[in-house]
Amino acid sequence: MKRLLIFALSMFLCGFLTTNVQAQESTTEKLEELKSQLQFLKDKIKTNETQNADLLKQAEAIESKLKTGWTFGGDGLLSVSLTNLNNWYAAAAEKENQVGINGNVNLYADYKKDRLLWGNKAGFKLGYLRTRSGENDESPFVKSIDEILIASNADYLLNDKLSYNAGATFLSQFAVGKNDTLAQGTQGFISSAFAAPAYITLGTGIKYIPNSKFNIMYHPLSYKATIVREAASFDGTEYTIPANNPEIPTKRYGVDFGETVFHTIGSSIHIGYRDQFMKNINVASNLDYYFSYLSRGLTQGTGTFDAEGVEILEDADFLKDRSTLNWNTVVSFAFNKYISATLDYTLRYDYAEKADIQHRNFFGVGLTAQF
Secondary structure (H helix, E strand, C coil): CHHHHHHHHHHHHHHHHHHHHHHHHHHHHHHHHHHHHHHHHHHHHHHHHHHHHHHHHHHHHHHHHHCCEEEEEEEEEEEEEEEEEECCCCCCCCEEEEEEEEEEEEEEEEEEECCEEEEEEEEEEEEEEEEEECCCCCCCCEEEEEEEEEEEEEEEECCCCEEEEEEEEEEECCCCEEEEEEEECCEEEEEEECCECEEEEEEEEEEECCCCCEEEEEEEEEEEEEECCCHHHHCCCCECCCCCCCCCCCEECCEECCCCEEEEEEEEEEEEEEEEECCCEEEEEEEEEEEECCCCCCEEEEEEECCCCCEEEEECCHHHHHEEEEEEEEEEEECCCCEEEEEEEEEEEECCCCCCCEEEEEEEEEEEEEC
16 A cells, blocks of 8 residues: 555656646747747837838938928037146146137028929038137137138939039138248238138039939039239238248239239039938038139249249149149037037148148037027
8 A cells, every 4th residue: 555655646746747847848938939029029120110211211202302492491500619738748838728619500592393403502610719828828719610601503403313503602711810830020921811712613514413312513614713802901910911022922822913813714523422320420521623724823842942042933733733622521410409519521632722732620519500
């Protein structure tokens, strides 16, 4: 009887353990199945989000084509930077502070009807920077960025990717720029001011738009005027243009002294790219190249000097004399509706302005507004 009870108890325990193991295995299989179903749903949601984003872009493109009449808007950024160094090991002085303020406003007014597109934009940039070393340093604010750019382009669409194009641009600056590098004694000279220089271009040609992000515009016939106001407008109580100074070139931005404008005919090409990376990062890059069919009469040094020690000049190289290049890239980061950061970089080459390639970069974080 005892053996029978032990045998029955053993069989019961084996059955219980077997059932428990099978139940655990069944639970594990169900968990794995649920995990697989969850991952499937997540993947499907992600796929749907991508498809919805693509559909939204297609809808916006169609909506844009249906829009007619005028649309207006713009944005602005105001940023301030402060730097203070006190006994800092890498500073140029024991005490040094830097204050910078920059403003940027962009406006647009676009018109569309049937095959006619007319885009107008205006960009204004102005910034000042002051660096002082020590308590007795009275260094003033100096310009860090200054630009006025107004552009207008009209397109007549031939198809979705090609159009006839005619455009005009105006480029100058607001404030006086002073240059002390050629100073004699305590005097320097004013290097720039409003409409000194200013560049006006008018051109016609074709525009190719392979997609919504990229465009190429070529004008085989393009007029360009370089304007420099009369020399008297540069004069000031402290800053004047020295007379008969061999270090001062006989031309200002390609315009002969005594003249206020230089006209030329050439061709131009514009390459534009605009895209959005993620929801709050936008990139816009524009490259402009102008080639003059006419010589600007620029000169360059030969490395030899006359009896009075003045360097002998010769005609500038072909491309130096006739080429102008400007490449601007702007990356903007929107933290929220009111705060954003902007990285603005420009590469420029114009031998009439500087013998070397020019670089300008700006990074600012500040208040932003759209309207």
